[in-house]
Amino acid sequence: MHRFANPARFLRISAVILPWAVGLAALFIATGLYFALFASPPDYQQGESVRIMYVHVPSAWMASFVYGGLALTSAIALVWKHPLAHVAAKAMSPIGACFTFMALATGSLWGKPMWGTWWVWDARLTSVLILFFLYLGHMALLNAFEDSSRGERAAAVLALVGAINLPIIHWSVEWWNTLHQPASIFRMGGPTIDSAMLIPLFLMALGYTAYFVVVLILRMRGELLARKIRVIRMARVTGAEHLSASRATS
Amino acid sequence: METLTQFLAMGGYAAFVWPALAIAAGVMTGLLIQSLRFLRAREKELAKLGGDNDARRGSRS
Numbered sequence: 332m333h334r335f336a337n338p339a340r341f342l343r344i345s346a347v348i349l350p351w352a353v354g355l356a357a358l359f360i361a362t363g364l365y366f367a368l369f370a371s372p373p374d375y376q377q378g379e380s381v382r383i384m385y386v387h388v389p390s391a392w393m394a395s396f397v398y399g400g401l402a403l404t405s406a407i408a409l410v411w412k413h414p415l416a417h418v419a420a421k422a423m424s425p426i427g428a429c430f431t432f433m434a435l436a437t438g439s440l441w442g443k444p445m446w447g448t449w450w451v452w453d454a455r456l457t458s459v460l461i462l463f464f465l466y467l468g469h470m471a472l473l474n475a476f477e478d479s480s481r482g483e484r485a486a487a488v489l490a491l492v493g494a495i496n497l498p499i500i501h502w503s504v505e506w507w508n509t510l511h512q513p514a515s516i517f518r519m520g521g522p523t524i525d526s527a528m529l530i531p532l533f534l535m536a537l538g539y540t541a542y543f544v545v546v547l548i549l550r551m552r553g554e555l556l557a558r559k560i561r562v563i564r565m566a567r568v569t570g571a572e573h574l575s576a577s578r579a580t581s
Numbered sequence: 582m583e584t585l586t587q588f589l590a591m592g593g594y595a596a597f598v599w600p601a602l603a604i605a606a607g608v609m610t611g612l613l614i615q616s617l618r619f620l621r622a623r624e625k626e627l628a629k630l631g632g633d634n635d636a637r638r639g640s641r642s
Contacts, residue, residue, distance in 0.1 A: 379592035386605040429612045437601040444597050542609060549616040556623035563630050 338555050341415060345548045352544040359538030366531035374528075381528070383441040388516075389536040391434035393543060394462060395497055397427035401469065402494040405487035415551075417483045418558070420490065421473055422550035426543055428466035434459060446510055454503035455511035458496060465493040 367385035374381035401423045408416035438456070439449045450456065469486045476482035499506075504513045516522045522529060591598040 373592060378594060380594040380597055382591070382598050383601040386601060390605065426612065429608050433605050433608050436604045440597045440601040440604075444594055542613075546613060546616050549613075549620050553616065553620035553623050556620070556627055560623065560627055560630060563627075 338415060342552065342555070345552065349545065349548050352541045352548070356538050356541035356545055359534050359541060361538075363531050363534030363538050366534060371527050371531050377445060380441060380444050383437055384528075385531045385535050387434060387437040387441060388532055389539045390430045390437065391459065392536055393539045394427060394431040394434050394459065395500055396540075397423055397430060397543065398462060398465070398490075398494070398497060401427060401466075401490045402497075405490035409484065409487050409491070414558075417487070418551050418554045419547070420469075420487060421483070421554055422547050424466045424469040424473075424486075424490075425550070426546050428463060428470065430539070430543075431459060431463040431466060435463065451510050453509040453511055454507035455500070455509045458500045458503050461496055462493075462500060465489070465496060468493075 363385065367382055371382075371385075373379045377384075401420055404416045404420040404423065407413050408420060435456075442451075443449050469490055472486040472489055473479075473482045476485070501514075503509060504511055515524050516529070516532070589595060589599075
C-alpha cells in the first residue's frame with residue numbers, strides 16, 4: 332500500500348489509466364444513453380418517466396460508493412498518515428457531492444409526476460440529503476483551519492463518523508415505511524427488473540464509475556501540484572530569511 | 582418528424598425527463614471543467630515558480 336503513496340508512482344500509474352478511463356466513460360455513457368432513451372421500453376406503470384431512472388439510480392449508487400471511498404481513504408490517512416490518502420479524500424468529496432446532488436435533483440423530477448410531490452421527508456430521501464451535507468461538511472472542514480493538516484484530520488474524522496449513514500441509506504427502505512421503493516437490483520434473490528432495463532442501468536453505472544476515475548485523477552494531480560507549490564513557496568521564504576539572517580551576522 | 586416530436590414529448594413526461602437529463606449532464610460537465618481548470622492553473626503557477634518538471638509530465642498524457 333505504501334508503494335502507491337509515492338506521488339511519482341501515482342503520477343505514472345494514473346497517466347496510464349487516464350486515457351482508458353476517458354475512453355470507457357465516453358463509450359459507456361454514450362451506449363447507456365442510447366439504451367436508456369431509444370432501446371428500452373417504457374415502464375408499464377411509470378411510462379416514459381422511467382427513463383429518469385437511468386440517470387437517477389446510477390448517481391445514487393455513485394453517491395454512496397464515493398462516500399465509501401472517502402471513508403476508506405480517510406481511515407488510511409488517519410491510521411498510516413499517507414499523504415496521498417489525504418489528497419485522494421480531498422479530491423473525492425466534491426465528486427461525491429455532485430453525484431448526490433444529481434441523485435436528489437433527478438429523483439425530485441421523477442417524484443413530482445409519479446408520487447405527486449417534489450420531496451417527502453421519508454427515511455431514504457432524508458438520509459441521502461444528510462449524505463449531501465456530509466460531503467459539504469467535509470469540503471468546508473478541509474478549508475476551515477489555518478494549518479491545513481489540522482483541517483485534513485478533522486475532515487477525515489467527520490468522513491469516518493459519517494460512514495454510519497451508508498448502511499442507513501441502504502436499508503432505510505426496509506427499516507422504515509418509505510415512499511421510496513425498496514431495492515430491486517442489489518437484493519437477496521437477485522434483481523426483480525427486466526434485462527431491457529438492467530442493461531442501460533449498468534452501462535450508465537459503468538460510465539459514471541469511469542467518469543469518477545477520470546475526475547479523481549485530474550483533481551488528485553491538481554492537489555499534488557498545489558502542495559508542491561506550497562512547499563516551494565515555504566522553502567523560498569525560509570531560504571530568504573536564512574540568507575538575510577546570515578547577511579546580518581557577517 | 583412526427584416520430585421526433587413523439588420522442589421529445591416523452592409520453593407527456595417531457596417536462597421531467599429532459600430537465601433531469603440536463604441537470605445530470607450539466608453537473609458532470611461542470612465538475613469536469615472545474616477540475617481541468619484547477620489542474621491547468623496549478624501547472625501554470627508551478628511553471629512560473631520554475632519547478633515545473635512534474636507539471637510538464639502531468640499535462641503531456
